[in-house]
Amino acid sequence: AQKITQTQPGMFVQEKEAVTLDCTYDTSDPSYGLFWYKQPSSGEMIFLIYQGSYDQQNATEGRYSLNFQKARKSANLVISASQLGDSAMYFCAMREVQFTGNQFYFGTGTSLTVIP
Amino acid sequence: DAGVTQSPTHLIKTRGQQVTLRCSPKSGHDTVSWYQQALGQGPQFIFQYYEEEERQRGNFPDRFSGHQFPNYSSELNVNALLLGDSALYLCASRRTSGANVLTFGAGSRLTVL
Numbered sequence: 059a060q061k062i063t064q065t066q067p068g069m070f071v072q073e074k075e076a077v078t079l080d081c082t083y084d085t086s087d088p089s090y091g092l093f094w095y096k097q098p099s100s101g102e103m104i105f106l107i108y109q110g111s112y113d114q115q116n117a118t119e120g121r122y123s124l125n126f127q128k129a130r131k132s133a134n135l136v137i138s139a140s141q142l143g144d145s146a147m148y149f150c151a152m153r154e155v156q157f158t159g160n161q162f163y164f165g166t167g168t169s170l171t172v173i174p
Numbered sequence: 175d176a177g178v179t180q181s182p183t184h185l186i187k188t189r190g191q192q193v194t195l196r197c198s199p200k201s202g203h204d205t206v207s208w209y210q211q212a213l214g215q216g217p218q219f220i221f222q223y224y225e226e227e228e229r230q231r232g233n234f235p236d237r238f239s240g241h242q243f244p245n246y247s248s249e250l251n252v253n254a255l256l257l258g259d260s261a262l263y264l265c266a267s268r269r270t271s272g273a274n275v276l277t278f279g280a281g282s283r284l285t286v287l
Binding site for chain 1: 205207209214215216217218219222229230232262264266274275276277278279280281283
């Protein structure tokens with residue numbers, strides 16, 4: 059089974075609107091971390107936001123928030139007030155602290171295009 | 175504050191050749207991981223180095239090997255290149271005792287002809 063599933067290959071959003079990128083995960087490790095990274099065409103993976111499995115509140119970082127629904131095993135990224143510079147690939151990732159320690163599992167990504 | 179730097183940025187090799195990719199971690203980071211990202215896919219974990227030793231390895235054959243130096247920089251070596259080794263190779267670093275977050279470099283794009 060896939061550890062991370064991103065079902066939206068491509069998304070479009072109007073500038074200044076909000077957009078939600080979906081991510082579901084699969085683990086039985088009680089201790090894990092969930093991450094979102096942005097990858098522009100330059101190739102560098104840029105860290106956006108982190109959510110720990112024991113965190114009670116949803117993580118927020120500026121215009122980014124993570125909608126963490128533990129029972130549903132989902133960790134959707136919400137980008138508010140989209141900007142043209144948000145156009146990029148977005149990857150959801152997970153680290154299983156106890157089971158696999160140092161390895162990060164990535165999804166296949168969602169390509170976001172912001173329309174002026 | 176320099177982030178993770180990788181070299182070379184692009185390279186072309188032929189089947190059967192060997193390649194060495196290099197990575198300097200972010201200042202203050204002591205753990206280096208390597209990931210392979212094929213076109214249209216997410217990164218896949220190759221291995222991680224800490225204290226100059228390979229600590230964990232993903233599902234990659236022995237043709238993939240690495241090294242970490244005392245200054246924490248790292249090399250990824252791939253022998254007997256196959257067409258399927260064509261990919262973006264990403265180096266990531268973090269502080270072992272610190273936050274979970276990986277800091278990535280811009281990658282080395284390898285094309286095997």
